[in-house]
Amino acid sequence: MSTPKASRTSGAKGDPSAAGAGRRPTLMDVARRAGVSRATASLVIRDAPGPSSETRERVRQAADELGYRPDQTAQLLRRRNSRLIGVMFSAQEPFHADLIENIYAATEEIGYDVVLSAVAPSRGERRAVEALITSRCEAVILIGAREAYTTDFGSRLPVVEIGRPPNGTVFDAVHTADDEGAGLAVDHLVSLGHRDIVHVDGGERPGAAERRAGYLDAMRRHGLHDRARVLPGDYTELSGSEAARTLLDGGELPTAVVAGTDQCAIGLLIELRQAGVDVPGQISIVGYDDIRSARLAHIDLTTVRQDAQQLARLAVQAAVERLEGGLDGETREFSLVPQLVVRGSTGPVR
Template sequence: MVDVAKRAGVSRATASLVIRDAPGPSAASRERVRAAAAELGYRPDVAAQALRRRQSRLLGVMFSAHDPFHADLIESIYAATEDAGYNVVLSAVVPSRDEHRAFDALTASRCAAVILLGASEAGATDFGSQLPVVEIGRPPKGTQFDAVHTADDEGARLAVDHLVSLGHRDIVHIDGGDRPGAAERRAGYLEAMRSHGLEQQARVLPGDYTEQSGSAAARTLVDSGELPTAVVAGNDQCAVGVLDELRRSGVDVPGQVSIVGYDDSRLARLAHVDLTTVRQDAEQLVRLAVTSVVERLDGGRELDPEPRVFSLSPHLVVRGSTAPARLTRTAG
């Protein structure tokens, strides 16, 4: 900062005001300081600024490195946090790095608050005691922090209703295990099947939102010798696993089996996937989450013990992986 001030011919205080975009300096002084900063390659020390303010203006984001929908959420998070005057610190959950290590890394980075993307139910209950937390993706259970989620039971019903409207009756659901929204999606599927008088045909296969679980479930269906006419997958990744395994087995999608995913992630929009899916509004989910946590930090809600919960309605996006049901159900 001293070097910038000398180069611009102003005081250090004036240079600091310009760098912080604070009122006071003239237009000419601002131009000189910015030019000097550019020439010297000066960048503000974010850590030092945080120590002076006693708040970092950093929002941590804990996410799964293997979830394409989290990539969509993160893209929206950058835009929303920048508008709110915060920067983002990312911490990934991978097989060799569990949720607690990922969360601890964010607290060690002096994040003012944390946004959880798809935390496990067991892990989520442990977070939130150290700093403000908001979760995207799961209705709160046993937690005392804010949450933003999609009405996943409603989304599963949309998927089943769409397939029934195409004449499908033998519709299988591949579960998401203990992942966020899985219980609600499973309940929505079962309720929709009952509402159409198809409770006897309802089948739920195990899964965990991964492509591998979708492939394994599809292999089970193919090996059984009798395919359903449609599959509602727990999410888009799982649906892609189903799609790939069925095509490798010579099964026509959607001619013999229709597939519906969930999320409308960038994966679903790939031309060779062309997946019918239930859309979650990533931009709206993020906007509500960032607004919620910023209000706790800057708007006087930091001591409010009552968590706020926002639930958004999903929408069905019809693409090329669904078609009217055919009579034959045998594996190809």
């Protein structure tokens, strides 16, 4: 039933060193304490030129003593630019987490701040994006967007999408050349002697169409067109394990699988091993993304690496350039070259 049992523990008093009536200290308080004007205090706080080093010292000390923190809301309201970049992402996606970490790093370098807005079952993309707009973001980065966005807000502020090529939208796009990536996976497998290579795709997910096309192209290129086979999926671990069962039930196993994502590959891997299939002895598996857990020793997945750092950096850079150069430029597309990372889940065909 999980009913909460509340128990009371040590009472807390806690009184800020400053005798102030619990009110959060403002710049005015700092200025008063340092014996200067609000304007001077402001200059010191944001390291602007003007104040003498002696004054600087006094103001800094006053700020420290009061535990002063600038009120971002007030700053935002007054400043010409908010220096905020909004990021929409999915809470459950490990690759999004990798990207977010790198976005934090990239924005920090250039003095921008990040506002996160998660997409969840109960919170659609539109909701998530609305929240970003109302919080004064100057630009928005959409990670793994699935819905189609039109100019209704794109014309007002720069939007950069990570993860899918521009599909009729008017925004900048940063993504990996997924067709090429899937091709790399197939090439690798063919070079190991594989000919029965199946692809588990991502349906409508961002980048899935390109990966599928890349797979089919590569199969054709190697004269294996008639052996190409695409199983439906949706990038998740669950869809990987389902694909595995489809394969197991289907009589003869292929000798290799190119999965739509690492998660899907992991689902495949675990399900197959559990059924007693030797990976990579009987079947080789290639993932896509190179998420953190793909690198773990017990998974040790051969995969197509998307460079999260570059993707993040370029997305941030594109957004900022657009902010500084105005919105009039043409939409741009950055397509990164994927890289094959060979680990232990692939091997020569028997």
